[in-house]
Amino acid sequence: MPPAPLNRPVFHILLALAEGDLHGLGIADAVERTTEGAVELGPGTLYRSLKEMLDAGLIRETPAPERHADPRRRYYAITRAGRRTVAMEASRLSRLVEIARERDLLPEGA
Amino acid sequence: MPPAPLNRPVFHILLALAEGDLHGLGIADAVERTTEGAVELGPGTLYRSLKEMLDAGLIRETPAPERHADPRRRYYAITRAGRRTVAMEASRLSRLVEIARERDLLPEGA
DNA sequence: TGCTTATCTATCCATCATGGATATATCATC
DNA sequence: GATGATATATCCATGATGGATAGATAAGCA
Numbered sequence: 001m002p003p004a005p006l007n008r009p010v011f012h013i014l015l016a017l018a019e020g021d022l023h024g025l026g027i028a029d030a031v032e033r034t035t036e037g038a039v040e041l042g043p044g045t046l047y048r049s050l051k052e053m054l055d056a057g058l059i060r061e062t063p064a065p066e067r068h069a070d071p072r073r074r075y076y077a078i079t080r081a082g083r084r085t086v087a088m089e090a091s092r093l094s095r096l097v098e099i100a101r102e103r104d105l106l107p108e109g110a
Numbered sequence: 111m112p113p114a115p116l117n118r119p120v121f122h123i124l125l126a127l128a129e130g131d132l133h134g135l136g137i138a139d140a141v142e143r144t145t146e147g148a149v150e151l152g153p154g155t156l157y158r159s160l161k162e163m164l165d166a167g168l169i170r171e172t173p174a175p176e177r178h179a180d181p182r183r184r185y186y187a188i189t190r191a192g193r194r195t196v197a198m199e200a201s202r203l204s205r206l207v208e209i210a211r212e213r214d215l216l217p218e219g220a
Numbered sequence: 221t222g223c224t225t226a227t228c229t230a231t232c233c234a235t236c237a238t239g240g241a242t243a244t245a246t247c248a249t250c
Numbered sequence: 251g252a253t254g255a256t257a258t259a260t261c262c263a264t265g266a267t268g269g270a271t272a273g274a275t276a277a278g279c280a
Binding site: 024025047070072 | 256257258259260261262
Binding site: 223225230231233237238240246247 | 254257262264269270272273277
C-alpha cells in the first residue's frame with residue numbers, strides 16, 4: 001500500500017478509473033475535465049505513475065472496452081487494492097473538509 | 111494568490127491557523143494531530159512555507175496570545191486573503207469528495 | 221548560581237516528485 | 251502514400267519536500 005497521503009497524480013488516476021476503464025491519455029483528459037483544468041497530468045507523470053501503480057497492484061491492464069479501439073491504446077482498470085487505497089484517501093480528504101466546515105471555511109449548505 | 115491546487119504544507123498551515131493563532135512549532139504539532147500523523151511538517155518545509163506565506167500575504171505575524179509566552183516564539187494569524195485561499199482549496203477538495211462518493215468510494219452515511 | 225536539557229527559529233542540502241521536451245510508432249485523413 | 255494527429259514511453263531540468271544541522275534562548279535542577 002502506498003504511503004498516506006497519496007500523491008496527487010496517483011489519487012486522481014485512481015479516482016478516474018473508479019468510474020470506468022480508460023487508456024493513458026483518456027485518464028489525463030478525464031482528470032483535467034473533472035478538476036476543471038486545475039490538475040494537469042503531463043506525459044512524464046502519467047506514464048511513470050501508471051507503471052508504478054501497475055507494480056503496486058493498484059491498477060491492471062485490461063482489454064479495450066470498445067470493439068475497434070485504437071490498438072496503440074493500453075487500457076487500465078482499477079483493482080480491489082486500488083479501490084481500497086483511493087477510498088482511504090477520499091476518507092482522509094473528507095475529514096479535512098469536515099474540519100474546514102467546522103472552521104467556517106465552507107458555505108453552510110455545501 | 112498561490113496557484114491552485116495549493117500544495118499540502120500551505121493548505122495545512124492555513125487550516126491550522128483558521129482555528130486560532132499559533133507559533134511555528136505549534137502549527138506543526140496541530141497539523142500532525144489533526145491528520146493523525148499522516149502529515150508531518152519538517153522544519154525545512156515549515157519555516158520556508160511560513161516565509162513564503164508572509165510574502166504572499168496569506169498570514170501575518172501577530173503578538174503572542176498568552177501573556178508570558180516564550181519570546182522566542184513567533185505567532186502567526188491567517189489573513190483575509192489566507193482565508194479566501196484556504197476556502198477555495200477546501201471547496202475544491204469538497205468537490206473531489208463528492209465525486210468519490212458518487213463512485214461509491216465512501217460509506218453512505220459519512 | 222552554574223550546568224544540562226529542551227525548545228524554537230532558521231538555513232542548508234540531499235532526495236523525491238513533477239511535468240515539459242523529445243523520440244518512436246501507428247492511426248486517420250486526404 | 252504523404253501528412254498531421256494520437257498514443258506510449260523515456261529523459262532531463264526544475265521545484266517541492268523534509269532531514270540534518272546550527273545557533274540562540276528558555277526551563278529545569280543540583
